[in-house]
Amino acid sequence: xxxxxxxxxxxxxxxxxxxxxHLYHGESEFQKIDFFDSQEFGKxxxxxxxxxxxxxxxxxxxxxxxHVPMATxxxxxxxxxxxxxxxxxxxxxxRYPNVxxxxxxxxxxxxVRLSEEYLPITASKLNDPRVSLYFEDxxxxxxxxxxxxxxxxxxxxxxxxxxxxxxxxxxYDNCYRALTEDGILxxxxxSPYYERDAREMKRxxxxxxxxxxxxxxxxxxxxxxxxxxxxxxxASKKYDPLKDAKLDEWNKLGLKxxxxxxxxxxxxxxxxxxxxxxxEEV
Amino acid sequence: xxxxxxxxxxxxxxxxxxxxxHLYHGESEFQKIDFFDSQEFGKxxxxxxxxxxxxxxxxxxxxxxxHVPMATxxxxxxxxxxxxxxxxxxxxxxRYPNVxxxxxxxxxxxxVRLSEEYLPITASKLNDPRVSLYFEDxxxxxxxxxxxxxxxxxxxxxxxxxxxxxxxxxxYDNCYRALTEDGILxxxxxSPYYERDAREMKRxxxxxxxxxxxxxxxxxxxxxxxxxxxxxxxASKKYDPLKDAKLDEWNKLGLKxxxxxxxxxxxxxxxxxxxxxxxEEV
Numbered sequence: 001x002x003x004x005x006x007x008x009x010x011x012x013x014x015x016x017x018x019x020x021x022h023l024y025h026g027e028s029e030f031q032k033i034d035f036f037d038s039q040e041f042g043k044x045x046x047x048x049x050x051x052x053x054x055x056x057x058x059x060x061x062x063x064x065x066x067h068v069p070m071a072t073x074x075x076x077x078x079x080x081x082x083x084x085x086x087x088x089x090x091x092x093x094x095r096y097p098n099v100x101x102x103x104x105x106x107x108x109x110x111x112v113r114l115s116e117e118y119l120p121i122t123a124s125k126l127n128d129p130r131v132s133l134y135f136e137d138x139x140x141x142x143x144x145x146x147x148x149x150x151x152x153x154x155x156x157x158x159x160x161x162x163x164x165x166x167x168x169x170x171x172y173d174n175c176y177r178a179l180t181e182d183g184i185l186x187x188x189x190x191s192p193y194y195e196r197d198a199r200e201m202k203r204x205x206x207x208x209x210x211x212x213x214x215x216x217x218x219x220x221x222x223x224x225x226x227x228x229x230x231x232x233x234x235a236s237k238k239y240d241p242l243k244d245a246k247l248d249e250w251n252k253l254g255l256k257x258x259x260x261x262x263x264x265x266x267x268x269x270x271x272x273x274x275x276x277x278x279x280e281e282v
Numbered sequence: 283x284x285x286x287x288x289x290x291x292x293x294x295x296x297x298x299x300x301x302x303x304h305l306y307h308g309e310s311e312f313q314k315i316d317f318f319d320s321q322e323f324g325k326x327x328x329x330x331x332x333x334x335x336x337x338x339x340x341x342x343x344x345x346x347x348x349h350v351p352m353a354t355x356x357x358x359x360x361x362x363x364x365x366x367x368x369x370x371x372x373x374x375x376x377r378y379p380n381v382x383x384x385x386x387x388x389x390x391x392x393x394v395r396l397s398e399e400y401l402p403i404t405a406s407k408l409n410d411p412r413v414s415l416y417f418e419d420x421x422x423x424x425x426x427x428x429x430x431x432x433x434x435x436x437x438x439x440x441x442x443x444x445x446x447x448x449x450x451x452x453x454y455d456n457c458y459r460a461l462t463e464d465g466i467l468x469x470x471x472x473s474p475y476y477e478r479d480a481r482e483m484k485r486x487x488x489x490x491x492x493x494x495x496x497x498x499x500x501x502x503x504x505x506x507x508x509x510x511x512x513x514x515x516x517a518s519k520k521y522d523p524l525k526d527a528k529l530d531e532w533n534k535l536g537l538k539x540x541x542x543x544x545x546x547x548x549x550x551x552x553x554x555x556x557x558x559x560x561x562e563e564v
Contacts, residue, residue: 004296011300012322014286018294040294040476057475060554193339193505194322221503221511221554223475228510229503263552270549272342272503272541 005036007051009226010194015051017041023118028110030162035118041224043118045086047111048161051224053086055121062122063260064220064268065232066092069151069184071250071265072234072241074098076150080178082138082166083188084155085111087123094125095255102131103149107162109135139165145178152179154187159200167200169207176211182238189217192275193227201231206282208235216241217279218268220259231275242269287318289333291508292476297333299323305400310392312444317400323506325400327368329393330443333506335368337403344404345542346502346550347514348374351433351466353532353547354516354523356380358432362460364420364448365470366437367393369405376407377537384413385431389444391417421447427460434461436469441482449482451489458493464520471499474557475509483513488564490517498523499561500550502541513557524551 003019017038024035024045035045042055053061066089070076077100081089085106093102104126106112112133115123126133134141142152152175157163165171166187175185189204191197201217209215212235222230234241247262271279285301299320306317317327324337335343348371352358359382363371367388375384386408388394394415397405408415416423424434434457439445447453448469457467471486473479483499491497494517504512516523529544553561 010322012320013300014296014298016296016298038294040292193503219503221475221501221509223509223511227503227505229505258556259554261552261555261558264554267549267552270543270545272546273543274540276543 005046007046007049010196013194013226015224015226017044024114026110028108030108033110033114035114045114045119047157050158052157053088053119053122054224055119057223058086058088058122059258060220060222062088062092063257064218065089065153065155065186067250067255067257067260068218068232068234068241068265068268069153069186070096071247071262072236072239072245073150073182073184074246074249074253076184077101078149078151079103080105080142080149080152082141082152082154082156083163084153086115086119087112087126089153089155090128090131091122091125094128094130096253100130102128103134104131105134105136105138105141107135107137137165139168139171142171142174142178145174147180148178149183150180151184151186154185156188158190167204172207172211179237183236184239185212185233185235187233189231189233191225191227191230192278193229197226198278202278202282204233205279208233209282211235213237214240216269217271217275219271219275220268242266287328289328289331292478295476295508297506297508299326306396308392310390312390315392315396317396327396327401329439332440334439335370335401335404336506337401339505340368340370340404341540342502342504344370344374345539346500347371347435347437347468347470349532349537349539349542350500350514350516350523350547350550351435351468352378353529353544354518354521354527355432355464355466356528356531356535358466359383360431360433361385362387362424362431362434364423364434364436364438365445366435368397368401369394369408371435371437372410372413373404373407376410376412378535382412384410385416386413387416387418387420387423389417389419419447421450421453424453424456424460427456429462430460431465432462433466433468436467438470440472449486454489454493461519465518466521467494467515467517469515471513471515473507473509473512474560475511479508480560484560484564486515487561490515491564493517495519496522498551499553499557501553501557502550524548
């Protein structure tokens with residue numbers, strides 16, 4: 001017998017992974033949750049049938065979502081992570097001795113508890129003393145906050161289901177207010193390649209760029225996400241991620257990383273012309 | 283009825299495309315050839331069942347294989363293309379008024395003739411007066427040549443089947459001799475992500491870097507190739523693709539490109555740490 005997990009990247013494109021074992025299937029208040037084990041990607045989990053995190057390429061995503069803002073401003077002390085239930089983003093943040101407080105707001109406690117059970121590779125640092133977990137809606141959490149964080153990382157799913165509000169203008173407004181004067185917002189920014197993802201990329205960018213002084217997009221290679229061409233948004237009240245980045249300082253920290261380095265920090269903001277054009281036209 | 287084309291990216295990973303029509307199936311002396319039409323990628327063709335070129339993302343590959351060396355040395359006049367039967371590489375080269383001669387050596391005439399029939403988007407410029415087509419083995423073609431070309435582009439399949447010799451040390455030796463003193467070699471360099479591709483990437487790099495003064499690797503997002511993380515090799519007797527590139531000059535040419543630009547020229551040489559490590563260890 002062969003067991004294959006298949007994700008529809010579009011109505012006309014499918015990506016399939018041979019599964020060794022279907023470790024868990026359940027449903028939370030918010031979504032369907034499945035954990036699998038596989039030869040190629042190790043353990044992975046899906047939400048509503050879409051690949052979220054796997055052991056083989058999670059390092060790409062978590063390196064790029066954390067180290068780009070942290071190398072831009074190594075003085076970041078207070079961080080808010082919204083989403084990111086697998087724990088990988090928090091894991092990377094805890095590597096910075098300078099960081100004093102990491103609040104993680106994940107709507108679905110079940111994702112966190114299951115990740116602790118099946119994906120210790122990402123969920124290993126949620127018990128760091130600087131980490132506080134809030135199992136709440138991120139949209140409500142940021143409402144009313146002022147100058148509370150130096151960095152907000154929106155580590156969300158696609159803008160369907162429970163992640164939808166994390167792509168709304170009201171949410172970005174509240175993030176802006178919740179940030180200190182030199183605050184940085186990094187968010188999961190979809191992909192330029194398939195039509196539906198590109199539409200969401202443009203919608204997110206058009207909202208964020210109206211709010212922030214600096215609003216850029218950077219790219220990385222994420223093989224298990226649709227098209228493998230994935231983006232994060234970098235928005236900031238003050239710091240430009242290229243001109244102001246403290247790359248030498250970051251290198252002196254001596255953090256060992258498998259994807260991120262200070263060359264790719266710069267290189268990842270160089271976007272293909274078709275992506276640049278799409279972002280400029282919004 | 284639904285018709286799906288499926289490629290095995292590894293034994294445990296499959297990529298499937300919904301097909302509107304199977305336009306052609308045949309076999310040449312060298313390989314199985316299929317052309318399809320699809321909603322998502324337009325027309326595409328496969329060799330021995332592996333995706334070669336499609337209308338949706340061919341621009342990525344052909345932009346990056348041509349404009350990176352051409353922007354490094356805009357004085358390139360004589361070019362040899364080995365492989366590239368779809369014609370896309372030649373199409374991009376013909377956009378440079380400075381280029382005087384383009385020799386294309388493709389082992390399989392059938393690929394060229396079928397591309398002319400089904401993929402005019404890439405095969406449209408093979409009748410440019412500067413282009414000469416040779417339906418021969420590229421390995422034999424370069425044997426014995428001396429200082430004949432300013433640029434050799436190896437636009438090959440994977441190193442299995444007819445493309446195998448294009449990854450051999452003897453072939454690279456002959457390319458070196460066939461290049462002028464400031465000659466550049468660009469080659470299809472596989473991918474760092476899946477094990478088999480990464481092995482070929484390392485093998486190719488270890489051979490090329492022993493021969494050339496400058497030997498670098500650059501990356502791009504190629505959604506329909508395994509993992510979407512694909513590489514070209516840039517080797518040269520003289521020019522460094524970063525330090526020596528004539529990016530302002532290239533911009534003055536006013537070529538409209540959908541993927542390449544002079545920012546991504548620089549950015550594409552910034553490799554993730556795990557790729558850099560793999561290339562350094564060979």
